[in-house]
Amino acid sequence: MTHSSGVLDVDSIRAQFPILHQQIDGKPLVYLDNAATTQKPQAVIQALTDFYTQCNANVHRGAHHLSDEATRRYERARDCVAGFIHAGNRKEVVWTSGTTESINIVANGMAQRLQSGDEVLVTQMEHHANLVTWQQACLRSGATLKVAPILDNGALDTDAFTELLNEKTKFVALPHVSNALGTINPVKALSAQAKSVGALVLIDGAQGVAHGNVNVCDIGCDFYAFSGHKLFGPTGIGVLWGKEEVLQNWPVWQTGGEMIAKVTYECSTWGELPNRLEAGTPNIAGAIGLAAAIDWFTGLDCDAIQAHEKALMASALEQADAFDGLKVIGNAPNKIGVLSFILQGTHPADVGFILDRQGIAIRTGDHCAQPLMRRLDVPGTARASFSVYNTLAEVDALFVALKKAQSMLG
Numbered sequence: 001m002t003h004s005s006g007v008l009d010v011d012s013i014r015a016q017f018p019i020l021h022q023q024i025d026g027k028p029l030v031y032l033d034n035a036a037t038t039q040k041p042q043a044v045i046q047a048l049t050d051f052y053t054q055c056n057a058n059v060h061r062g063a064h065h066l067s068d069e070a071t072r073r074y075e076r077a078r079d080c081v082a083g084f085i086h087a088g089n090r091k092e093v094v095w096t097s098g099t100t101e102s103i104n105i106v107a108n109g110m111a112q113r114l115q116s117g118d119e120v121l122v123t124q125m126e127h128h129a130n131l132v133t134w135q136q137a138c139l140r141s142g143a144t145l146k147v148a149p150i151l152d153n154g155a156l157d158t159d160a161f162t163e164l165l166n167e168k169t170k171f172v173a174l175p176h177v178s179n180a181l182g183t184i185n186p187v188k189a190l191s192a193q194a195k196s197v198g199a200l201v202l203i204d205g206a207q208g209v210a211h212g213n214v215n216v217c218d219i220g221c222d223f224y225a226f227s228g229h230k231l232f233g234p235t236g237i238g239v240l241w242g243k244e245e246v247l248q249n250w251p252v253w254q255t256g257g258e259m260i261a262k263v264t265y266e267c268s269t270w271g272e273l274p275n276r277l278e279a280g281t282p283n284i285a286g287a288i289g290l291a292a293a294i295d296w297f298t299g300l301d302c303d304a305i306q307a308h309e310k311a312l313m314a315s316a317l318e319q320a321d322a323f324d325g326l327k328v329i330g331n332a333p334n335k336i337g338v339l340s341f342i343l344q345g346t347h348p349a350d351v352g353f354i355l356d357r358q359g360i361a362i363r364t365g366d367h368c369a370q371p372l373m374r375r376l377d378v379p380g381t382a383r384a385s386f387s388v389y390n391t392l393a394e395v396d397a398l399f400v401a402l403k404k405a406q407s408m409l410g
Ligand code: 7TS
Pocket: 035, 036, 037, 098, 099, 100, 101, 127, 129, 130, 175, 177, 178, 179, 180, 204, 206, 207, 227, 363, 367, 368
């Protein structure tokens, strides 16, 4: 879906998203809340319908045709994810309900290994999913949570990050891309530094996966977590990738069916990866839907996607610069997809409300990053976040609507 010139064919992409073609209060929908969740292309909707109309059955039970077919599609989905993130092998791909559960599996295991005197390092730009989990793991284990600061422009203070690493650092957790600011972290370099002091590293990839190539081996982390719904896939499905040698002895998360080897009334032993971390009937349709999303996404030209998102961002930043009374929050040199801002003298929630009346969907509030908002000294922000199907005309529509909001609220 690129023009011969290598430019993303946004019209043909939009045509595949049924939800985008509607009016809100008589105004065309302009969906700019992609960091919260992305819309789903017809290919994903069809894969879910096909599963439920052709082969719905439980997996790994193998007694009949439907179960065999469901298992084939479900395990093919795992191969698809493994290829997409360049996993070492398919056993490293664990299905979860989303980024939040993925991080909880790791933090829960780590809480059993940490002890007083150990340190866990996160950053000031964490989503609560990658902060509260580690805070609680530290509280349970007696370890100390350290927080690497950001600079005023929203980039990570990498010097301070380096200084905080030492032989007590047992775990480092940080986002690939900040959901509130759009800052892209240099995850490969930071992982290498963390590994050099012997720490395990988790990258929160919730916002990282939908913008281009993710190669977990190249990053050099031990864990990478993401959600299907931010990658054009269904809600309720996500992935925990972990290096095989790290995952294979990881403390089990939930217990029950599917994850065991042998069970007696007295004790149980655990199965092999990845099933040992996947208790119970999984989200089969979700996994199949996520694979359809990845197939769809990887059919696009990655360079063209990145060029398109850069162009949207450049236009948004240029119009924001020229807008009196609008302050952009987060100006890291390396950022993607997110324009967080404050319209001076107004509350973000009021701005969001007025934009909604004009058909424009953005998110307002603390973006599940309350300590970050405090660090930036703002109550919250309004956030427009862009995806492959957004157009430059939609960016223009955002700023026209913002002028209106300013005149109504000012
Ligand atoms: N980490 C980051 C960086 C996120 O952006 C989010 C969700 C999560 C973790 C949690 O993902 P979940 O799928 O498990 O909920 N971020 C947002 C957001 O920015 N607006 O709504 C959800």
